[in-house]
Amino acid sequence: MNEQIICREAELGYENTTVASGIDFTVCEGDYLCILGENGSGKSTLIKTILGLKPVSSGSIEWKGLSPKEIGYLPQQTLVQRDFPASVSEIVLSGCLSKAGMRPFYSSELRQLARDNMERLGIADLSKRCYRELSGGQQQRVLLARALCATSRVLLLDEPVTGLDPKAQNDLYELIMELNKSGITVIMVSHDVNAAVRYASHILHIGSRRQLFFGTKEDYLESRIGQSFLITENGGEGEQATAPKKEESDAKAILAPAVTVATAAAASALITGIIKLGRKRK
Amino acid sequence: MSEIIDKLSLYFSYPFVRYALIVGLLIALCSSLLGVTLVLKRFSFIGDGLSHVAFGAMSLAAVLPVIIKEIAAGISASGEVPEGVRGFADALSKANNNYIVLPITLLAAILLLRPGKNAKIKGDAAVAMISVGSLAIGYMLMNRFPTSSNISGDVCSTLFGSTSILTLKEDDVRLCLILAIAVMLIFILFYNKIFAVTFDESFSKATGIKADGYNLLIAVVTALIIVLAMNLVGSLLISALIIFPSLSAMRVFKSFRSVIICSAVISVICAGFGIIASILLSTPVGSTIVTADIIVFFIFCIIGKITKRA
Numbered sequence: 001m002n003e004q005i006i007c008r009e010a011e012l013g014y015e016n017t018t019v020a021s022g023i024d025f026t027v028c029e030g031d032y033l034c035i036l037g038e039n040g041s042g043k044s045t046l047i048k049t050i051l052g053l054k055p056v057s058s059g060s061i062e063w064k065g066l067s068p069k070e071i072g073y074l075p076q077q078t079l080v081q082r083d084f085p086a087s088v089s090e091i092v093l094s095g096c097l098s099k100a101g102m103r104p105f106y107s108s109e110l111r112q113l114a115r116d117n118m119e120r121l122g123i124a125d126l127s128k129r130c131y132r133e134l135s136g137g138q139q140q141r142v143l144l145a146r147a148l149c150a151t152s153r154v155l156l157l158d159e160p161v162t163g164l165d166p167k168a169q170n171d172l173y174e175l176i177m178e179l180n181k182s183g184i185t186v187i188m189v190s191h192d193v194n195a196a197v198r199y200a201s202h203i204l205h206i207g208s209r210r211q212l213f214f215g216t217k218e219d220y221l222e223s224r225i226g227q228s229f230l231i232t233e234n235g236g237e238g239e240q241a242t243a244p245k246k247e248e249s250d251a252k253a254i255l256a257p258a259v260t261v262a263t264a265a266a267a268s269a270l271i272t273g274i275i276k277l278g279r280k281r282k
Numbered sequence: 283m284s285e286i287i288d289k290l291s292l293y294f295s296y297p298f299v300r301y302a303l304i305v306g307l308l309i310a311l312c313s314s315l316l317g318v319t320l321v322l323k324r325f326s327f328i329g330d331g332l333s334h335v336a337f338g339a340m341s342l343a344a345v346l347p348v349i350i351k352e353i354a355a356g357i358s359a360s361g362e363v364p365e366g367v368r369g370f371a372d373a374l375s376k377a378n379n380n381y382i383v384l385p386i387t388l389l390a391a392i393l394l395l396r397p398g399k400n401a402k403i404k405g406d407a408a409v410a411m412i413s414v415g416s417l418a419i420g421y422m423l424m425n426r427f428p429t430s431s432n433i434s435g436d437v438c439s440t441l442f443g444s445t446s447i448l449t450l451k452e453d454d455v456r457l458c459l460i461l462a463i464a465v466m467l468i469f470i471l472f473y474n475k476i477f478a479v480t481f482d483e484s485f486s487k488a489t490g491i492k493a494d495g496y497n498l499l500i501a502v503v504t505a506l507i508i509v510l511a512m513n514l515v516g517s518l519l520i521s522a523l524i525i526f527p528s529l530s531a532m533r534v535f536k537s538f539r540s541v542i543i544c545s546a547v548i549s550v551i552c553a554g555f556g557i558i559a560s561i562l563l564s565t566p567v568g569s570t571i572v573t574a575d576i577i578v579f580f581i582f583c584i585i586g587k588i589t590k591r592a
Binding site for chain 1: 318322323324470471472473474475477478480481482484485486487488489490491532535536537538539541
């Protein structure tokens with residue numbers, strides 16, 4: 001495996017304040033790294049630093065065989081974009097801008113590249129449509145196609161599924177998975193732990209101001225931090241207290257029944273509620 | 283009908299009317315080009331703020347010779363203005379005001395839109411402060427050092443441009459032509475970069491495009507356009523000239539390129555129509571053009587609603 005990004009004991013922050021320290025990870029070609037963490041834990045600062053928009057306070061972030069400019073980046077949607085009058089093909093083509101260099105216009109090869117990427121993400125039939133009239137999922141595909149125009153090697157996604165409905169979320173995750181299988185390194189920032197353990201190959205977990213975990217998904221599932229985080233997400237308050245006390249190895253075994261019990265309880269509550277409501281109506 | 287044609291042909295036989303039409307159409311074209319970008323970047327009020335700065339600078343330019351003479355008279359013992367100073371002041375009052383207005387407005391534009399978010403006073407507050415401040419100082423200067431007996435008339439024409447477009451000299455037309463060509467060339471050459479920076483600044487930065495540099499370019503070109511448009515509609519109505527055509531085009535068209543082309547066409551047609559109508563109806567040029575823009579905006583709103591439903 002070829003190493004692409006090596007981050008050693010990096011400390012991130014603005015002029016005088018430290019946002020996160022001791023960030024230490026390696027990304028190899030073809031990896032699917034998921035960066036987890038709460039709000040304010042320094043995820044977005046880490047992205048900016050990886051992209052080279054901000055310097056590291058101390059430590060180092062090293063690039064092997066590519067520059068930060070060769071990253072395809074999918075930023076979070078901004079307010080400006082919501083009512084922006086632009087066609088899909090114009091937006092996808094704007095991803096080729098860094099390859100056009102000083103030339104004022106796009107060459108025919110770059111136009112072909114944009115068409116190929118729209119084809120690849122299944123939005124070729126939308127190319128003349130207006131961006132602001134598309135659904136949330138379609139908009140993310142457009143921005144993903146633009147990111148692919150800028151790179152064919154590393155994709156950095158900043159909470160790509162925010163604001164999408166569950167079906168669109170799944171579609172987008174599957175799409176990113178396919179891109180990863182075709183050899184593109186994926187670095188994704190997310191709140192969604194379940195999706196992270198389902199799709200990612202590596203996990204980087206940032207806690208309050210420091211790194212809590214970095215390693216493969218399998219190790220994460222075994223680790224104490226991974227288990228407590230997963231159970232808080234999946235189960236209720238009752239399981240949270242008991243789970244970390246158990247042996248690490250059989251945590252997976254507890255996890256499954258816990259989820260089943262919780263789901264069953266919720267379902268039965270729902271059914272009773274509906275029945276009661278029905279009676280009242282009568 | 284023939285009466286109207288007779289009246290128009292009479293007016294167009296005067297060179298200053300022809301100058302007014304040429305300059306008017308050029309300014310309308312330039313202001314509509316950047317209008318789309320400014321509206322989308324939420325910089326609509328930058329136009330307003332800078333036009334007030336230009337007003338302040340213009341009154342400064344108008345009263346500067348008077349100030350210099352008064353100060354010189356105060357310093358010299360006899361109370362007479364020395365010959366050299368008088369000559370300098372006279373030369374200054376003959377020089378084109380644009381040579382003073384342009385640098386000051388450019389400076390203000392760069393200050394307001396300069397890259398970096400660490401400024402103590404941000405965004406709208408900074409725009410409001412600079413625009414109101416320069417408006418006040420401009421009016422005060424005009425009152426304290428009057429250049430003519432009709433102060434309120436002077437202020438009115440600077441703010442609303444009621445007559446200034448009809449007093450253009452060949453020199454003004456030439457400066458206008460050069461600036462307009464520069465603005466159009468910059469816009470065409472950097473069209474793709476302006477689009478990328480307007481649509482998504484963080485993506486552009488991440489892929490190695492110097493977004494701050496292009497933002498600066500947009501600021502400079504905006505300042506150029508505003509100084510140009512001062513002659514036509516005066517400083518108060520410049521925002522309308524920048525904003526209305528692009529907002530109208532956005533109601534109906536769906537791609538960036540078609541919005542820009544459409545807003546340029548709307549702006550040029552409204553300007554031409556407004557200038558001719560103002561001659562025939564003897565109304566102020568600036569407000570007639572803006573009224574035409576407002577009517578077109580409502581027509582496009584209705585067209586947009588109908589096409590959306592269909």
